[in-house]
Amino acid sequence: MNSISFSSVSVRVPVDGSDVPKTLLQDISLDLTERRIGVIGANGSGKSTLLRLLNGLVVPSEGTVVVHGGDTVADVRRVRGNVGFVFTDPLSQLVMPTGREDVELSLRRSIKNSKERAARAETVLDRFGLLHLADQSIYELSGGERQLLALAAVLAVDPAVLVLDEPSTLLDLRNRELLRRTVAELEQQVVMSTHDLELALDMDRVLVVESGRIVFDGDAADGVARYRALCAAALPSAPLGDVSR
Numbered sequence: 001m002n003s004i005s006f007s008s009v010s011v012r013v014p015v016d017g018s019d020v021p022k023t024l025l026q027d028i029s030l031d032l033t034e035r036r037i038g039v040i041g042a043n044g045s046g047k048s049t050l051l052r053l054l055n056g057l058v059v060p061s062e063g064t065v066v067v068h069g070g071d072t073v074a075d076v077r078r079v080r081g082n083v084g085f086v087f088t089d090p091l092s093q094l095v096m097p098t099g100r101e102d103v104e105l106s107l108r109r110s111i112k113n114s115k116e117r118a119a120r121a122e123t124v125l126d127r128f129g130l131l132h133l134a135d136q137s138i139y140e141l142s143g144g145e146r147q148l149l150a151l152a153a154v155l156a157v158d159p160a161v162l163v164l165d166e167p168s169t170l171l172d173l174r175n176r177e178l179l180r181r182t183v184a185e186l187e188q189q190v191v192m193s194t195h196d197l198e199l200a201l202d203m204d205r206v207l208v209v210e211s212g213r214i215v216f217d218g219d220a221a222d223g224v225a226r227y228r229a230l231c232a233a234a235l236p237s238a239p240l241g242d243v244s245r
């Protein structure tokens with residue numbers, strides 16, 4: 001039940017002016033039971049698309065995705081209730097004027113009493129060192145503060161599955177360590193895409209995505225080594241500054 005399974009999943013999108021669709025993900029079958037799953041790979045390889053399948057933001061063109069017993073198409077409401085999704089760009093997620101209001105909005109369904117909701121929001125903001133910024137406009141926060149706030153707002157409701165799409169891109173060293181510790185301590189299942197290979201090394205299982213396919217699935221250290229080898233092989237032989245060759 002507490003697993004995520006992909007059965008023969010492909011994702012294709014139409015291409016303007018062509019009868020041939022673009023394939024974003026190709027024939028993916030996986031059974032993810034580990035607590036922390038890392039997804040790594042080059043820009044444009046398909047990591048975000050893979051993650052977005054987990055809450056029905058992207059739907060399979062073929063195959064099925066089942067998250068903790070819920071099909072992401074047929075049971076999308078149940079799935080969205082179980083899956084907390086933290087986007088790479090926090091401004092695409094934060095909808096309220098201030099952090100306090102955003103966290104309280106997240107809690108609206110789970111805590112009906114407004115005083116209890118406010119108290120829980122304070123606890124969550126405090127845990128992430130954001131309490132002193134709680135009433136500031138989200139547009140006045142730094143990128144890293146917003147990224148941390150987006151994580152706090154999603155974690156506030158204790159989702160059964162936490163999906164993190166490149167959650168550390170804007171974080172300084174201290175907050176990256178806070179994220180790292182938070183992910184390590186969480187009891188729920190975490191699926192995280194990242195370009196931060198140190199974070200990837202903390203994972204129980206790593207998937208390497210390349211051109212819409214899973215080209216490695218296994219131990220984190222081996223996955224990172226495989227990804228490094230792929231990157232090395234893909235580097236151009238001429239320096240990037242040299243456009244004459």
Ligand SMILES: Nc1ncnc2c1ncn2[C@@H]1O[C@H](COP(=O)(O)OP(=O)(O)OP(=O)(O)O)[C@@H](O)[C@H]1O
Binds near residue numbers: 046
């Ligand atoms: N809705 C869409 N329509 C057309 N192409 C898309 C769509 N969504 C994603 N793509 C393309 O699919 C590919 C994979 O995108 P995706 O965002 O999953 O990559 P990624 O591995 O997360 O990349 P990055 O590391 O740069 O964030 C890219 O080439 C992207 O341009």
